[in-house]
Amino acid sequence: MPELEGKRVFVTGSGAGIGKAIATLFTQRGARVVVSDINADAAKQTADEIGAVGVANCDVTDEAQVQAAVQQAVDLLGGLDVLVNNAGIEVSSPLLQQSTESFDKIYAVNVRGPFVAMKAAISHLIESKGNVVNIASIAGIGGSPLLGSYCATKAALIQMTRVAAVEMRPTGVRVNAVCPGFADTAMVERLVPDFEAATQVPFGDLVAMKQGRLGTPEDIAEVAAFLASDRASWVTGSHYVLDGGLTASLV
Numbered sequence: 001m002p003e004l005e006g007k008r009v010f011v012t013g014s015g016a017g018i019g020k021a022i023a024t025l026f027t028q029r030g031a032r033v034v035v036s037d038i039n040a041d042a043a044k045q046t047a048d049e050i051g052a053v054g055v056a057n058c059d060v061t062d063e064a065q066v067q068a069a070v071q072q073a074v075d076l077l078g079g080l081d082v083l084v085n086n087a088g089i090e091v092s093s094p095l096l097q098q099s100t101e102s103f104d105k106i107y108a109v110n111v112r113g114p115f116v117a118m119k120a121a122i123s124h125l126i127e128s129k130g131n132v133v134n135i136a137s138i139a140g141i142g143g144s145p146l147l148g149s150y151c152a153t154k155a156a157l158i159q160m161t162r163v164a165a166v167e168m169r170p171t172g173v174r175v176n177a178v179c180p181g182f183a184d185t186a187m188v189e190r191l192v193p194d195f196e197a198a199t200q201v202p203f204g205d206l207v208a209m210k211q212g213r214l215g216t217p218e219d220i221a222e223v224a225a226f227l228a229s230d231r232a233s234w235v236t237g238s239h240y241v242l243d244g245g246l247t248a249s250l251v
C-alpha cells in the first residue's frame, strides 16, 4: 500500500518550491492533498499539475484567512490527517540593520503563520489522530550571517514544534519539524548574490564544501512524507536535519 494512502493533507505555500514538491510527492504516495498559497495562480497550477483535491488559499499572516482555508480543506477532504506548515519567507540583511517592520513581517509569516494554522487545524487533527510537519531550517540550529531574523524564526518554529508535540501527546497528535540546508528553490536563488558579496566565495563552492551538493525540494519532501506517515508513529517533537552534513562539520 502506498505510504500515505488516503491521508487527507493541507500544505501551506505549496504553489512553488518545497511546498509544491511535498504536495506532489504526497499525492504520488496516495494522499489526497489540498494546495494553498498566497499566490493563487501558482496554487492553481500546482493543483492542476498534480491532480489535487482542491485549492484553499490563504496568506498565513492573516488568521481569518488561515481559519477559512483550513475549514475549506476539511470540507473538501472530509477531515484532516496532516497539516504541513511550509509557507515561509527569507530576509537577507545584517541583523541590526534590519528594519523593525521587516522583522515583524518575517515573524508573522514564519512563526505566527504556523501557530495560527496549528490552532485552526488542531481539533480536526485530534479527531483523526493526525500530525503536523513544520518546515523549519538548519538556520534554526546554527547562526548564519545575513539571516539573523530568519534564524530566529526557525529556532522559534523548532521550539513550538517541541512544545506542541509534548502537549498534544495524550491526544495522539504528533508534531515534527524538518530542517533542510540549502535547497534548490527560488528562495535560495534570491539569497545567492548577497551571500557571495558577504563571503567573497562563489555560492557553488560554498555549497560543495559545506553540504556536498544543493538539496532538492524532493529530498525534503521524502523526509516530510516519512514523518507524515504511520511509519513514524513513535516520532514526535523531533526536528529532522537534512543538509548533506553541513551542521555535522566543524570545518
Ligand SMILES: NC(=O)c1ccc[n+]([C@@H]2O[C@H](COP(=O)([O-])OP(=O)(O)OC[C@H]3O[C@@H](n4cnc5c(N)ncnc54)[C@H](O)[C@@H]3O)[C@@H](O)[C@H]2O)c1
Pocket (backbone or CB within 6 Å): 012, 013, 014, 015, 016, 017, 018, 019, 036, 037, 038, 039, 042, 058, 059, 060, 061, 086, 087, 088, 089, 109, 135, 136, 137, 138, 179, 180, 181, 182, 183, 184, 185, 186, 187, 188
Ligand atoms: N530553499 C531552502 O534552501 C530552504 C532551506 C530550509 C528551509 N526552507 C523553508 O522551506 C519553506 C519553503 O521554502 P522554499 O525554498 O520552497 O521557498 P519559495 O520562496 O521557493 O516558495 C515559498 C512559497 O510560499 C509562498 N508564500 C510566501 N509567503 C506566504 C504567505 N504569507 N502565505 C502563504 N504562502 C506564502 C510563496 O508564494 C511560495 O509559493 C520555507 O518555510 C523555507 O523557510 C527552505
